[in-house]
Amino acid sequence: MCGIAGIFDLREQREPDRDLLAAMNQSQFHRGPDEGGLHTEAGIGLAHRRLSIIDLASGQQPMFSADGNLCVVYNGEIYNFRELAAELAALGHVFRTHCDTEVILYAWQQWGERCVDRFRGMFAFALYDRAARSLFLARDRFGIKPLFYSVLADGQLIFGSELKVLKAHPALPRQLEPQAVEDYFALGYVPEPKTIYRDVYKMRPGHSMLFRRGEAVPQQQQYWDIPFQPVAVASAADLQDELVARLREAVQVRLVAEVPLGAFLSGGVDSSAVVAMMAQLQSEPVNTCAIGFDVKQFNETEYAAQVAQRYHTNHFEETVGSDDFDLLDQLAGLYDEPYADSSAIPTYRVCQLAKRRVTVxxxxxxxxxxxxxxxxxxxxMNEERLRSALPLGLRRPLFGALGRLYPKADWAPRVFRAKTTFQALARNSVEAYLHSVSICSDEQRAAMFSDQLKRELQGYSVQSVFDEHAANSPTDDPLSLIQYLDMKTYLVGDILTKVDRASMAHALEVRVPFLDHPFTEWVSGLPADWKLRGQEGKYLLKKSLEPHLPNDVLYRPKMGFGVPLGKWFRGPLKERLRRDLLEGELPATGLFNQAYLERLVNEHQSGRRDHSAPLWSLLMFQAAIRDDHFALTG
Structure with missing residues (x-):
């Protein structure tokens, strides 16, 4: 696992400043503390930080082809590289190393842009073709590995594994992207392809770009999507056996490493399933690690311990205090742009714990x-059944009025929050799903944003992000559609971003068997009622794992990583919250209606309402942009 950086001249053949490229690369030292490499020549500069996992003795980057025409920098793991190397060797290509990086060079020579179709794994890479005067950028199918880029005013393309790599370049535009502010306060992250900066982008998952010197900047080209093509379903027993076999194989290909390897074990179904498969594939005990909390409602370690005992793992556990908020500023530095998932705190801690024992x-x-x-x-899906009973033309005015009139009840269990249900029923399916996942509702954002910001937005709404993905969805099944929306937004923008930054902060590589693309292609095609049956989620997965995991693990209520934000904002973070949101740099941005922010703070700290989610999103926004001094002038 590594970090990449580069500068490519789209207009001329100016040689990049070597010291500047070195500084860009050094900004991501944490991603690859084992080695660093740098190459510059007319028109191109490529840099790399290496975390050695496979072929420790060789595999240094930037790596050149035998004829010297191609050069690659690469972050990730291609799990089928040995099979590809054998196929390419049979076609006449001669290998000098035993690592997956060299496979990319000769796969490009053999298959060109379609080489990405052959790769099974997680990756972000840049490949320079000297003869063609071109640069090829590609990102893996799910976006497990990040890739940022921007074209500067002088015609230079800069790119890197983290946004901080680009921020190290003095010519990077640092103008705020207003649409990203709208997206962030709805979702808690800035979704692909945007960043918080105007004209700075994330490569979309499953996409590539081919830049040629002297030609216009290309559009991102999609090479893969989740198919949702129906698969044949035999008996329930056969289906369960096939799921376990496919998951076991997805785990098996991810066990190749020349460094210590282990697994996260939260005590939930998914991590427990991965550990169960690993234990059945390894002769040595699996190294597992778990983070517990000193608040019982957030603590899952007893379930992790059940799995660890069943499979006799080398289990390591650590308890995190409920006042573990000292990471706030450090997290802002890790993510480089606003990011509001508070589970980033325990995720950081579990990666910290894992790194003491393993590298993967x-x-x-x-x-x-x-x-x-x-x-x-x-x-x-419960609401969808109600939506299907009445046409939208009737639902929108009827339930819209009820949603406006009914009192808000954040304190109550969701089943009693009629206001939220009425609001959902007044929308179409895609609008309703966005409403259900938003951390700040449409009404909250309208009250929160200043008139200046609203003018800058020019009517833009985060709804367009979901509408675009829904329009491209290969399925119209109601459940499959929202799964698709999550995989295009929440999975990459929140979950995978969180894990990548937290793990790489500790030079830890994380592999994700459930996101193996052959496994995904099969699972996506299963009928929806094998995934959600009645009120039981993960129905087929749980039934398939009954011989492998305790029922307490499989059928207990889902917990997830949580932190007590509400308590923090009324206690140890009370004064900081008021200072940062009401007195600090945030008011100077001109982005917010400060009277509304003061109301949020006062209502929360008095105990009248729980505004934990919007307050945390505001606090993390302020921490992320502190050094940029954004201010609206229009």
Missing amino acids: ALSGDGGDEHFAGYRRYRWH
């Missing part, structure tokens, strides 16, 4: 999206 860890991320594990899927 497998995780269970992706299981909830594949098998409809989130509670919101159940709520959405």
Whole structure:
């Protein structure tokens, strides 16, 4: 696992400033502390930080082809590289190393832009073709590995594994992107392809770009999408056996490493499933690690311990205090732009714990999206049955009025929050799903944003992000559609971003078996009622794992990583909250209606309302932009 950086001249053949490229690369030292490499020549500069996992003795980057025409920098793992190397060798290509990086060079020579179709794994890479005067950028199918880029005013393309790599270039535009502010306060992250900066972008998952000197900047080209093509379903027993076999194989290909390897074990279904498969594939005990909390309602370690005992793992556990808020400023530095998922704190801690024992860890991320594990899927499908009973033309005015009139009840369990249900029923399916996942509702954002920001937005709404993905969805099944929306937004923008930054902060590689693309292609085609049956999410996954995991693990209520934000904002973070939101740099931006922010703070700290989510999003926004001094002038 590594970090990449580069500068490519789109207009001329100016040689990049070597010291500047070195500084860009050094900004991501944490991603690859083992080695660093740098190459510059007329028109191109490529740099790399290496975390050595496979072929420790060789595999240094930037790496050149035998004829010297191609040069690549690469971050990730291609799990089928040995099979590809054998195929390419049979076609006449001669290998000098035993690593997956060299496979990319000769796969490009053999298959060109379609080489990405052959790669099984997680990756972001840049390949320079000297003869063609071109640069090819590609990102893996799910966006497990990040890739940022921007074209500067002088015609230079700059790119890197983290936004801080680009920020190290003095010519990077630092203008605020207003649409990203709208997106962030709805979702808690800035979704692909935007960043918080105007004219600075994230490569979309499953996309590539081919830049040629002297030609216009290309559009991102999609090379893969989640197919949702129906698969044949035999008996329930056969289906369960096939799921376990496919998951076991996805785990097996991720066990190749020349460094210590282990797994996260939260005590949930997905991480427990990965550990169960690992234990059945390894002769040595699996190294597992878990983070516990000193607040019982957030603590899952007893379930992790059950799995660890069943499979006799080398289990390591650590308890995090409920006052673990000292990471706030450090997190802002890790993510480089506003990011509001508070579970980034325990995720950082579990990566910190894992790194003490291993260099590679497998995780269970992706299981909830594949098998409809989130509670919101159940709520959405319950509401969908009601939406289907009445046309939108009747629902919108009727339930819209009820939603406006009914009192808000954030304190109550969702089943009693009629206001939220009425608001959802007044919308179409895609609008309703966005409403259910938004951390700040449409009404809250309208009250929160200043008149200046609203003018800058020119009517833009985050709804267009979901509408675009819905229009491109290969499925119109109601459950499959919202799973698709999550995989295009929440999975990459929140979950995978969180894991990448937290793990790489500790030079830890995380592998994600549930996001193996052959496994995904099969799972996506299963009928929806094998994923969510009645009110039971992950139905097929749980039935399939009954021989492998305790029932307490499989059928207990989902917990997830949580932190007590509400308590922090009324206690140890009370004064900081008031200072940063009401007295600090945030008012100077001109982005917000300060009277509304003061109301949020006062209502929360008095105990009248719980505004934890919007307050945390505001606090993390302020921490992320502190050094940029954004201010609206229009």
